[in-house]
Amino acid sequence: MADRWVLAVAEDSGVDVAPLGPDGLPAGPVRREADPAEAVRSRPDVARWVWRSTAEIAPRLLAAGVRVERCYDVETAETLLLGHEGRYGEPRSAAAALARLRGGPVPPDPPQRSAEPGAQSSLFEPRAVHLPLPDLLAVYAEQQRRHSLCAHPDRMRLLTAAESAGTLVAAEMNRAGLPWRADVHREVLHDLLGERYAGGGEPRRLAELADEVSAAFGRRVRPDLPADVVRAFGQAGVKVASTRRWELESVDHPAVEPLLEYKKLYRIWVAHGWSWLQDWVRDGRFRPEFLAGGTVTGRWVTNGGGGLQIPKVIRRAVVADPGWRLVVADADQMEPRVLAAISRDPGLMEVAGRETDLYQSVSDRAFSGDRAQAKLAVLGAVYGQTSGDGLKNLAALRRRFPAAVAYVDDAARAGEEGRLVRTWLGRTCPPASGATDDGEEAGLPQDGLPSGAFGASGTSGASGASGESGAAGSAGFAGSPGESQEWTPGYASTNSRARGRFARNFVVQGSAADWALLLLAALRRSCADLAAELVFFQHDEVIVHCPEEEAATVVTAIREAAELAGRLTFGPTPVRFPFTTAVVECYGDAK
DNA sequence: AGTTTCGGCGCC
DNA sequence: AAAGGGCGCCGAAACT
Numbered sequence: 001m002a003d004r005w006v007l008a009v010a011e012d013s014g015v016d017v018a019p020l021g022p023d024g025l026p027a028g029p030v031r032r033e034a035d036p037a038e039a040v041r042s043r044p045d046v047a048r049w050v051w052r053s054t055a056e057i058a059p060r061l062l063a064a065g066v067r068v069e070r071c072y073d074v075e076t077a078e079t080l081l082l083g084h085e086g087r088y089g090e091p092r093s094a095a096a097a098l099a100r101l102r103g104g105p106v107p108p109d110p111p112q113r114s115a116e117p118g119a120q121s122s123l124f125e126p127r128a129v130h131l132p133l134p135d136l137l138a139v140y141a142e143q144q145r146r147h148s149l150c151a152h153p154d155r156m157r158l159l160t161a162a163e164s165a166g167t168l169v170a171a172e173m174n175r176a177g178l179p180w181r182a183d184v185h186r187e188v189l190h191d192l193l194g195e196r197y198a199g200g201g202e203p204r205r206l207a208e209l210a211d212e213v214s215a216a217f218g219r220r221v222r223p224d225l226p227a228d229v230v231r232a233f234g235q236a237g238v239k240v241a242s243t244r245r246w247e248l249e250s251v252d253h254p255a256v257e258p259l260l261e262y263k264k265l266y267r268i269w270v271a272h273g274w275s276w277l278q279d280w281v282r283d284g285r286f287r288p289e290f291l292a293g294g295t296v297t298g299r300w301v302t303n304g305g306g307g308l309q310i311p312k313v314i315r316r317a318v319v320a321d322p323g324w325r326l327v328v329a330d331a332d333q334m335e336p337r338v339l340a341a342i343s344r345d346p347g348l349m350e351v352a353g354r355e356t357d358l359y360q361s362v363s364d365r366a367f368s369g370d371r372a373q374a375k376l377a378v379l380g381a382v383y384g385q386t387s388g389d390g391l392k393n394l395a396a397l398r399r400r401f402p403a404a405v406a407y408v409d410d411a412a413r414a415g416e417e418g419r420l421v422r423t424w425l426g427r428t429c430p431p432a433s434g435a436t437d438d439g440e441e442a443g444l445p446q447d448g449l450p451s452g453a454f455g456a457s458g459t460s461g462a463s464g465a466s467g468e469s470g471a472a473g474s475a476g477f478a479g480s481p482g483e484s485q486e487w488t489p490g491y492a493s494t495n496s497r498a499r500g501r502f503a504r505n506f507v508v509q510g511s512a513a514d515w516a517l518l519l520l521a522a523l524r525r526s527c528a529d530l531a532a533e534l535v536f537f538q539h540d541e542v543i544v545h546c547p548e549e550e551a552a553t554v555v556t557a558i559r560e561a562a563e564l565a566g567r568l569t570f571g572p573t574p575v576r577f578p579f580t581t582a583v584v585e586c587y588g589d590a591k
Numbered sequence: 592a593g594t595t596t597c598g599g600c601g602c603c
Numbered sequence: 604a605a606a607g608g609g610c611g612c613c614g615a616a617a618c619t
Contacts, residue, residue, distance in 0.1 A: 225615070226598060244599070267600050270613050297609060299603080306612050309602040334603095383607035498606085505608035509603090539603045539609090595618070603609080 004072075005043065006050040006140070007036065007057065008133035015039050016133040020050065024141050030133055037064030048072055050140055052094045054164065056128055058171035067528065073167050074139055076293065077160040081146050083428040084156060086420055095129040097139045150426055158568065159425035159514065165521035166292030169534060170300070172524070176533045177285025178307075178318060179326075179545060185277055185317035192313065193269055206269060209262040216255035223262045271306060272314045280305040286318075290537065297506055298427050298513030299539055308538050318587035324547055327532075327554045328590035329581040331516075331540040331562070333358040336378045337577060338512040341570040342424050343407035347400055353574035366400040367393070381405055382508045384412060384501030408504045415503020416496040423510035424570060429503055515569045515577070516540065522561035530554070543587065551583045 004020040015036045021027035033039035040049065040061055048070040051057050061068065079092040090096070091109045099106040110128065131139070143160075150156040194204030202210065213223045221232045226243045233240045238253055245263065248256050280286055288307025292300055302308050310318075320326045331337075332355070339345075340352035351361035363374030377393030379385075381404070385394065398405040414421045421429040520537060523544070527534060532546030532554050544554045562577040582590040 227616085242598080263599075267613090271601065271611090276612095295609060299609060301610060304611090306601075309600090309611060311601055380607065383609095385607045386605065494606085501607065502609090509609060541603080593619085595616100597614105597616070599613095601610105601612085 003047045004050055005046045005048075006133060006137055007039065008052065008136045009036070009056065009130045010132075011130060017043075018133060018137075020137075024137070024144055026137065035064075037061050037066045040068060041066045050074065050136075052131060052136060053128065054167035054171055058168060059175065062171060062175045068168065070161070071164050071168055072140070072161065073164040074136060074143065076163050076167055077143050078139075079293070080156070080160055080163060080427060081143060081150075083430070084150055084422070084426055085146070086428070086431065088428075088430040093129060094131050094136060094139050097142070098131060098135050101138060101142050151422070152426060155424065156426040158518075159427060162425070162514065162517035162521060163293050163298075165524065166300075166517045169520045169524050169537070170290040170292040173290050173534055173537065174287060176535050176545070177287040178535050178543070179320055179324075180281045180284060180286040181317050181319045182277055182281050182284075184319060185281070185314065186274070188313060188316050189268070189273060189277075193265055193273070196274065203269065206262060206265055209258045209265070212258035213255050213262060216253070216258065221255075223259050224266055229259065268311060268313065271309075272311055276305070284321075292517075293513075296430055297510040298423065298517070299509065300537060312588075315590075316586060316588035318543075320545060320585050324545055325551045325583050325585060326535075326587055326590070327544040327546060327551055327558065327581060327583055328587060329542050329544075329555075329558045329579045330591070332578045332580055334512050334515075334540040334577070335382055335508050336362070337575050338515060339378075339382065339404050339407065339508050341515075341566070341573050341575040342507065342511050343404040345401050345404035345407070348404045349574050353576055355576050355578040362397075362401075366396045381408055382505060384408075384504045386497075386501075408507065411507040412500035412504035415506070416500040418496075418499075421503040421506055423507060423514050425511070425514040427510050427514065429506040429510070511569075512540065515565050518565035518568050519561050519577075522564045523557060526557035526561060527554070555581045555583065 003022075004024075006018050006020055006026075008016045010016055010032070014032055014034045016030050016032055017039050018026045018030040019028040031039075036057060037060055040046075041064070046069070049057075049068050050072040051074065053075050054071055054073045058068075058071075074094050074097075075092060078094065078097050082088065082090050082092055090100075091106055093107065093109050096106045096109065107129070147153050147156050147160070189203075193206060194208075196203050197207075201207070210221075210223050214220050217232045217236060219232070222228050229243045230240055232255070233251070233253065236253060236255075238251055240247055240251060243259075243263075245260060248260060280288070286305065286307070288302035288305040290300055290302050290307065294301030294303075300308070318326065336348070336358050337352045340348040347365070348362075351358055351365070354361065357371075359371050359375040359378065362378060363369050363371045367374040367377070373393055374397075377397045380391075380394055381397055385391070394405070411421050415429065415431075418431050420431055516537075516539065520534070520542070523542065524534060527544065527546075530546060530550050530553065532544050532550050534542060535545045536543035542558065544558070546554050558579055558581060562579055566573065566575060566577045580591075584590050
């Protein structure tokens with residue numbers, strides 16, 4: 001049995017399958033099968049299935065109880081390769097890739113379907129264009145060639161493989177769902193918000209708080225209308241520019257306390273209240289529809305239900321099935337550990353080489369033991385803080401960990417100048433805009449660099465210069481990685497400074513996402529031998545739902561997966577990736 | 592009436 | 604003096 005097989009969905013919803021040789025060419029006849037699940041089930045020794053889209057195939061396989069070991073998702077790879085080549089806006093469907101290969105008109109990508117509460121996970125994406133097997137293989141072969149042209153071909157191959165694994169994990173989590181007790185959720189809502197009134201208006205507690213706010217102002221004020229609140233404060237002689245929490249906290253007025261409490265509870269009510277429960281929880285499961293690689297940094301998103309923003313108080317409703325447990329695992333200080341791994345800063349690698357609290361170690365070295373300051377400084381460096389205490393703390397950080405700070409400074413400079421910036425594995429930051437413009441620029445000629453920016457665009461970036469020097473890794477972005485001189489934005493425009501901050505964060509957040517994909521892939525492999533299921537993933541946190549007797553095995557598997565992911569992603573590195581794990585019946589009891 | 596943007600907040 | 608990154612969600616406001 002060949003290692004790799006290709007599977008192409010045919011027009012009649014049957015599939016064509018064929019074995020592939022080491023060269024990626026067919027190593028046997030193409031066979032037509034009526035049922036994709038049966039086609040896969042009958043070939044259990046296939047190590048990797050090459051197909052157009054996991055989102056299309058995996059739900060059908062899962063519905064039939066068929067698992068695949070690995071896959072290669074051609075459209076996911078196309079997206080990553082286009083990004084690496086500095087061609088972010090170009091259509092990324094397999095059909096578009098084929099058209100580019102053959103020189104025909106390039107079809108625009110089909111529109112993204114939007115979230116639909118309570119919808120079954122669809123078996124097919126709408127208007128997906130199915131490529132005949134020979135065409136799919138032609139695109140695949142070309143992609144293999146394009147991998148070899150990347151700045152770090154092996155890393156790029158690992159990235160597309162890892163992102164493909166991510167699509168499998170996402171499909172499996174979408175099917176499994178997160179165990180959710182609607183009755184517990186309702187209890188929490190009642191405790192926080194009080195009774196609901198008929199007619200769908202505010203619940204009792206919100207109505208009371210609104211009355212308190214009005215009483216404090218001496219007139220009727222609607223606390224959910226920022227304009228009304230700002231006006232009311234103005235009439236009371238208090239100038240506020242907005243009703244943001246941080247601004248109101250420094251205001252001395254009797255309305256502030258009930259107002260802030262109102263806003264907190266209002267948030268729960270509108271975002272995770274009774275109607276949310278009605279819309280998103282079915283049969284004891286919350287299915288937020290995970291989408292691997294949904295952001296430019298590689299972080300996942302969920303389509304519907306706010307799956308990655310579950311408020312802490314609501315996590316009480318996430319309860320394991322009887323006799324089962326939730327293994328909740330949270331990576332410890334993931335971002336600075338990733339920064340250590342990618343920057344190779346000797347000092348930071350040393351502290352990240354221990355499993356103990358990294359922020360404490362950093363503070364011992366550079367902040368006289370003030371952990372909170374150390375954490376702020378590290379996060380400020382990663383996020384591009386430009387003001388306040390962060391700058392002072394950043395200077396202290398720079399003295400002790402010069403290569404680490406230089407790494408993100410270099411990324412920021414590259415981003416400002418419109419050069420390509422990549423994660424460790426090669427996921428590439430869009431050069432044109434810091435904001436996400438996912439899909440918006442599809443079909444447009446790329447080169448959407450804002451006015452006033454430098455001349456470089458994706459076009460030049462795809463050529464040798466940026467393709468080499470722009471690569472993440474020991475080469476750095478520009479200049480030498482060991483440079484420690486302070487870099488300031490100078491006269492850069494607001495837009496280009498924003499891009500600098502974006503690029504600065506991108507290399508860390510994105511490389512962390514690279515690592516997390518490898519973690520998920522390894523953990524998925526471990527769970528395959530158990531009844532355990534991955535049911536939740538949130539950037540640096542996973543939840544595995546498993547029988548009680550498997551919990552200890554899962555905890556070990558997570559630790560091993562984390563270390564394996566570290567080695568696979570970053571190569572030999574002293575950096576450790578410890579997890580805090582909790583075996584609980586209720587998510588609310590973790591942490 | 593339907594669609595897009597804004598304000599504010601949840602999570603990391 | 605100073606806007607720290609990435610997202611999704613909701614209702615209201617603003618728009619067509």
